[in-house]
Amino acid sequence: MNNDKKLVVELENVTLKYAQSTSFNLKRFFLSKHERKRVVSNSNASREDALSDVSIKFYEGDIVGIVGRNGAGKSTICKVLSGVLEPTTGKFHSNLGIGALLSLKSFFTKELSGLDNIYLIGALLGKNKKEIEDKIEDIIDFSELGDSIHKPTETYSSGMVSRLAFSIATSYRSDILIIDEVLSVGDKYFKEKCNTRMKSIMKESKLIIIVSHSDSDIKNMCNRAIYLDKGQVIMDGSVDEVMNKYK
Template identity: 40%
Template sequence: MTPRTMTAQPAIVVEHVSKWFNKRSTRSFKDAFISWVKRQPVRSQQFQALRDVSFTIHEGESVAVMGLNGSGKSTTLKMVSGVLRPDEGQVLTRGRVAGLIEVGAGFHPDLTGRENVFLNAAILGMSEKETKERFEEIVAFSEIGDFIDQEVKHYSSGMFMRLAFSVAIHVELDVLLVDEVLSVGDAPFRAKCNAKLKEMAAQGVTMMIVSHSAGQVKELCSRGIVIRKGEVVFDGAIDEALQVLEG
């Protein structure tokens, strides 16, 4: 443990968290239709996405959560964000938390970019005054220019993601949760996003990042948590975590 984490308060505490989902046993629409016609109940079975997951992230830490597809890493992030609730255990967070999990989830297609900035910023906990103060900065970072006054349903996916990302990173926050969103945009924009995240980390923002990019997590994180089949199998230095992930 570094001197920084020894003196810092916990920002995220995940204690003995387990989560189950129902998995339908019918294998196709045809099977489901036959079951419906015959008035047979559609059987479902429980799938355990997380099993007794525990870790603590201290204020100012940047931690990567890694694993193969289906390992449970995104479910873990959604637990911390409050999008999902654990079936067992508890998740505690300190301060204002913003999640780049489903970027633009709070955007409305029939509203303009400008209107959506205010809507999404409010969802993320910003006051109208705060948003007005940061509005020009948000638009400049997103690089969408005059499109800010067009309805977002006319945006390309790249424009949409850039604006949503820009809103989230300009919120006054204590904890930032990032889930695979830095694949958005072209290489220069991704580089700018990484630079902004490094700047936020230097300012003491706590970060929990899910990413498949070894280069990105090495640049942003000093610690890695590896999840395999819903269980934490490693929690330690980022270089060792990447070795465990590849092993």
């Protein structure tokens, strides 16, 4: 896609193979960069492509929506862009500080309280104790969980988990914000509250990537869209063109 803006992030011929028996977990997140690469690419047995020869350029000021059916590779791209997963082959370049992978509810430890998970996820995002504690009041207030913040997250409804995930990730600011199916949170009131915060974040971030099954989220928030299917880019262009193709 031609663009006069500054190129800030690029995926170049990226292929990522998953072992069918392998699932992502917190332990892998904490592995060193070298070890993560080894875990992803150590064996050719029972492997399948999550991404296949994907090349995408992201430009400063873009708000990019990524669409596709379940299993298309959307969340995998988010994990590559956020540094959680290393490509099996190909290159990933970034000139900006990577921000939060907003599908943080997948990182929650259900036996821990909401408060303990705030500390855990803050650490996953590279924040020290003081940086986390400076944000705790804001996170709890925005999530509206009240005393439930002290209860195990396994007792939370899916909406409560999503609200806490959104509140944690959007309390921190970074150059790049990667949002994976997080805008479908709560009731109409809370979603409007989230949209207001998102508008504020958009003014501060240099690049935003949104994965959503909601046509309205993509159309209302993005200036560009990418359609994925079976780990490959089917179309990269204007929101209207891509959404019409996707439908």
